[in-house]
Amino acid sequence: MSNLVLGLSAFYHDSAAALVRDGRVVSAAQEERFTRRRHDPAFPRRAVDYCLRESGISLEDVDAVAFYEDPALKFRRVLATYLGAAPGGFASFRDSAPQWLGWKLSTLRTVRRELAGAGPVPPIEVRRHHESHAASAFYPSPYPRAAVLCIDGVGEWATTTIWHGTEDGLRQLAELRFPHSLGLLYSAFTYFCGFKVDSGEYKLMGLAPYGTPRYERVIRERLIDIRPDGSFRLNLRYFEFLRGQVMTGRGFESLFGGPRRQPESPLTPREFDLAASVQSVTEQVVDRLARTARDLTGERTLCLAGGVALNCVANGKLVDNQIFDEIWVQPAAGDAGGALGAALSVSAARGGSRDHLAGGGDGMSGALLGPAYADDEIEAYLRENRIPHRRWEPSAQATEVARHLAAGRVVGWFQGRMEFGPRALGARSILGDPRDPGMQSVMNQKIKFRESFRPFAPSVLAADAKDYFDLKQESPYMLIVSPIAEARRIAADGPAATGLELLRRPRSDIPAVTHVDYSARVQTVAEETDPAYHRLLRAFKEATGCPVLVNTSFNVRGEPIVNTPHEAYTCFMRTNIDMLALGPFLLDKAEQPVPAGDDDWRADIPMD
């Protein structure tokens, strides 16, 4: 059977398309990168166009389309939710019923109609939401057999599932169902602390080390009943998501001392402590769920997906606790990855194989699955727009960029295929020197224009990772948090600091990437996965002795990561990035013309 499958996720959050040939991931991209609308939920028309173009095919060459969730099953869950909430819940019903009674119930017809413009539409196969997550976690993993754990907010009914991945494919073993959801518990606290649901969860996780988990007990006693095997139920009296369009209300206010924090208002110790508390409870639940997954499958490796799998602090604890010999996290663990998982699941059912296992690595190609721009395309763009630039040979460019980084300059690094998933991994990154104590503040406030408390992540040469981090395994996708190695730490002196005061103290010889609890969200970089980025890290090590760089995504707050050379140049010019490496070309800010009439650009970018 021919086996070219186009996977789609759409109409909820972070739409995406992915193309899989005979079980091998060929391309994948989120729609937001093309439309420039963050977490764009629209049909991923441009991502589909990209996937087809990348392989030089048209829709008629595709054997099947895989959709990442079952709209009919989801509708039954939505209906059951109203049956559980009525007469409450009318506000939510009023807002969502017209959509459900209209196009949403016939989602697959909508998909077919949207695709029809691209040619004859192949058969559309549906996979359940967690089935897509599980497939995205297991099939591209480097393990022939594994336990698979998926944890998210909700798709259809399932919110937490355990699967067994073997040579025969995936088999589901257990599930927890809506409304009992670890993802929704975390999102409720995200909302209560004044951040946006479905995007502010990272911020809450980053905030947690500033606080103490003094609300942990009340969460365990009042909000979530956790059984020894990690299964749980929420106490829905304290949550509003069944009844309205918000996550929390009076129930949370009565437990946590008053109204929620208003977005963008100052953070107080309460938010630090709430973040620390829900993070601690989440880690406990994830730990127990993983132990149950091990007990049910008997496997020694674990694959993770679902939005909660982006909680790299919880992932790091799983690694530290050594419940499994090793874990592998799908880099697009959220809903975008559902497009990839659905395609992989359909491909597997049509005889697709896992050829990447022979090489010992995973099948994600370092998540570098998006568009690339040829050198002559970039050069044409630079010439057409009269942008001053110089061309370099690869090794000379790495040496030159490393020299600038070592001098404290911030560099935009745009190379090769764009990353799939929320993390920038060295293809669309902003880089800096992690030894510089002022780098975190400069990058947060003058480049990313984001909150000062947010930490930055390090990229490190894989071979040198153990010298800087107490990391028990590879972390190629920046999804495992690890302690900074003891030898790198600087003991805190002076009076005890709390809250954001903690930020002012250097904690290691790579302070810009050392969080206040001596942790770091590490990306280990291997030469075979990303030769260009590896070369740069090696050059920086040769220049400074340090094999680590600060790596943050190439965007400003509220904007999707850049995709094209033009977007990279625009971001470079709007921010305090000093140098831009666009493929083989280097651009120096000091040589660029002053842009005219672009002063109020930030007003066009919504707050995240």
Next chain:
Amino acid sequence: MRRMMLGVLYYLLLTPIALLIRSVRDPLHRRWDMNKATYWSLITASEDKSRTFAQRADNDC
């Protein structure tokens, strides 16, 4: 007008059905049960190996 129609649908049709169903069982299984060892719904092996969909042994609630 649409809001009124939706209100009628919600309060006069859906709500009575909801109250009736909830008098028998909660469709959302909200109650905490301290006597239960687990809240997991276990899934038995599927006869259809071409899909990972499984037959459900609904031991929940």
